[in-house]
Amino acid sequence: MPSPVxxxxxxxxxxxxxxxxxxxxxxxxxxxxxxxxxxxxxxxPNLRFFLDLEFTWNSYFLVTxxxxxxxxxxxxxxxxxxxxxxxxxxxxxxxxxxxLIQLLGEAKPSAIGINVSQDDALADGLTAGLxxxxxETLKGTPYAERFQSAEKLLSLIRxxxxxxxxxxxxxxxxxxxxxxxxxxxALRVGMTARExxxxxxxxxxxxxxxxxxxxxxxxxxTVGARSPIGHVAPGDEPVGRGCIVHVDFGIVRDGFCxxxxxxxxxTGPSDPVLFNPLP
Numbered sequence: 526m527p528s529p530v531x532x533x534x535x536x537x538x539x540x541x542x543x544x545x546x547x548x549x550x551x552x553x554x555x556x557x558x559x560x561x562x563x564x565x566x567x568x569x570p571n572l573r574f575f576l577d578l579e580f581t582w583n584s585y586f587l588v589t590x591x592x593x594x595x596x597x598x599x600x601x602x603x604x605x606x607x608x609x610x611x612x613x614x615x616x617x618x619x620x621x622x623x624x625l626i627q628l629l630g631e632a633k634p635s636a637i638g639i640n641v642s643q644d645d646a647l648a649d650g651l652t653a654g655l656x657x658x659x660x661e662t663l664k665g666t667p668y669a670e671r672f673q674s675a676e677k678l679l680s681l682i683r684x685x686x687x688x689x690x691x692x693x694x695x696x697x698x699x700x701x702x703x704x705x706x707x708x709x710x711a712l713r714v715g716m717t718a719r720e721x722x723x724x725x726x727x728x729x730x731x732x733x734x735x736x737x738x739x740x741x742x743x744x745x746x747t748v749g750a751r752s753p754i755g756h757v758a759p760g761d762e763p764v765g766r767g768c769i770v771h772v773d774f775g776i777v778r779d780g781f782c783x784x785x786x787x788x789x790x791x792t793g794p795s796d797p798v799l800f801n802p803l804p
Contacts, residue, residue: 537689538575538610545574545588545682549638552678556634559586560655569640569650571679573780575610583621583658586611589632596624622662629668637668638675647683648676693781701776701783704728712770712789718746718759725774737775737782744774767793 545557561569565579572586582598595611602616617624629637641656642648663669686694708724725744729736736743746752746759749768753760764770768791775784 537687538608540687540689541574541682542588542593542610544685544687545678546590546593548678548681548685549588549590551681552638552675554634554636554638554673554675554678555589556632556636557588557638557675557678558659558672559588559640560584560651560659562655567652570647571640571650571682574682576605576608577780578604578608583655585621585625585628587628587632589634592632594628594632596621596628625659625662626666626668629663629666634668635671636673637671638678639672640679641674642676642679645676645680648674648679690781693779694783697776697778697781697783698785700732700734700778701774701785704732704776705772705774705785705787708772709787709789712764714764714766714791716764717761718748718752719761721746721748721764721770721772722759725772729776732776732778734776734778737777737784744772746773747771764791766791 549555549557559569559572560583561567561572561580562583563581564572564584575586580597580601582601584598584601585594585596587594587596592613593611595605595614597605597614597616598621599616599618602614605611606614615624615628639656639659640648640650660669660672704725708721708728711724712721722744726736726740741758742756744759745755745757747754748762748764748770752762770789770791771786773784773786775782
């Protein structure tokens with residue numbers, strides 16, 4: 526029996542796939558073709574909308590106005606079939622060319638969106654080599670000339686949040702706010718930026734959550750005027766009287782991220798007593 530989290534993920538994947546299908550007309554597309562290979566090393570950021578799986582061989586996911594298809598190598602198929610996200614899962618054993626041509630021949634799309642973009646990194650998931658391979662595969666068919674950027678479609682899929690997504694985002698944000706409250710209570714004069722970051726790391730670990738970006742730089746902690754600002758690891762600058770402490774931090778919870786920032790002012794000896802100063 527699947528766990529509640531797994532069931533929710535499958536349900537959300539089906540919903541996002543239906544959403545993608547509904548947006549095709551708005552983007553003047555008949556189909557959207559998402560392709561990956563060795564997806565652990567070269568993932569497409571848009572496949573995770575539907576699946577939390579990895580694919581070794583050339584794998585194709587075709588979304589049309591009426592139906593969704595997955596075409597994968599036989600050894601990549603079992604978990605995909607069990608997920609039940611795509612209407613039809615097809616397999617191949619000794620090369621995908623004939624199966625891909627047959628699939629497109631049945632769908633007959635005139636405009637095919639693919640994940641390439643000069644401006645949006647999250648819409649540019651198709652590698653140059655795999656794109657060349659697809660074009661070579663389809664040489665001699667009409668489909669090689671029908672590709673266009675799916676950038677608008679991908680922007681809509683990312684930007685228009687479903688109720689389940691909104692709920693998960695709120696949960697990640699609320700948990701992060703609680704972490705800020707607890708970590709703020711732990712701040713002390715003399716603590717270094719690195720020690721403050723360690724408090725946030727312990728809080729995230731206690732939840733079993735990962736940081737929203739690379740942990741070396743999450744959180745970013747700026748203590749006083751001499752701390753480096755930007756995407757940089759926390760250093761050894763100590764909290765002192767009359768300085769500002771700035772923290773930029775987020776977590777990943779159930780596949781969704783938070784990204785929040787907070788400021789604390791450490792009162793100095795000549796400041797009016799507006800609130801309890803740090804010990």
